[in-house]
Amino acid sequence: MTNPLVIGNWKMNLLTAPACELAQSLVDRLSDARGVEVVIAPPFTSLYSVSQIVKGSPLGLAGQNFHYKSAGAYTGEVALEMLKDVGCNFSLIGHSERRSLFGETDEGVNKKIHHAMGLGILPIVCVGETLEQRNAGETLTTIESQLSIGLTGLSPEEKTRLVIAYEPVWAIGTGVNATPEQVVDVHKFIRKYLIESLGFSEEIGVRILYGGSVNPENSKQLLKEKEIDGALVGGASLNLESFCAIINSAIEP
Ligand code: 13P
DSSP states (O other): OOOOEEEEEOOSOOOHHHHHHHHHHHHHHHTTOOSOEEEEEOOHHHHHHHHHHHTTSSOEEEESOOBSSSSSSOTTOOBHHHHHHTTOOEEEESOHHHHHHHOOOHHHHHHHHHHHHHHTOEEEEEEOOOHHHHHTTOHHHHHHHHHHHHTTTOOHHHHTSOEEEEOOGGGTTSSOOOOHHHHHHHHHHHHHHHHHTTOOOTTTOOEEEEESSOOTTTHHHHHTSTTOOEEEESGGGGSHHHHHHHHHHHHOO
């Protein structure tokens, strides 16, 4: 069984100095952590400095987004090769904020996943429904469509190198987390769909994380569920004590 994965998505927060301070404190705290994999996703501007701190430590580094082309005339964009160059071994893809605020599509997500696979970067693919979709009973069909388009064309080997993050849009940054029951239902659906419709291996399995208002008060309850393989944490990952408490609840569910 793989270890739980806890990812801190710092979003558009922290200047370089506080980012380095938080990364250093995490490295110090995690030096002897066992049984959990921890990754942080700082903003682009602090990635290089943070990479110098996490180098050689168990703490992984992720990008929050990238362009699917390797280089070229794409003003304002960042290539995944550039993220790899500064030490990233993971990247988020298709976060709901990218989808809703910056027009990211499932087709675009698919291009990015293929690009990440080619570079050996582990893609963390985000899916999730809006409140309107949940209220209309469209949660599972929404996720099915995000997965079927987003994951098109992966080889059997590539299917073993993918992490899914279920992040219901209504739970992100609202303080209202999905209940463990709601998360388990969706994770079971995702797992079944990946195996039965998209040809993922049942034996190898795929890690499915939950994200959306995860905090030290609810993390134990969520992470004790065997269907929930870890957490994608936003706001609470910006605070050392909160993030460490969430990490600890992944170790001792
Ligand atoms: P919050 O934990 O702040 O709700 O954010 C979740 C998220 O979007 C992580 O990617």
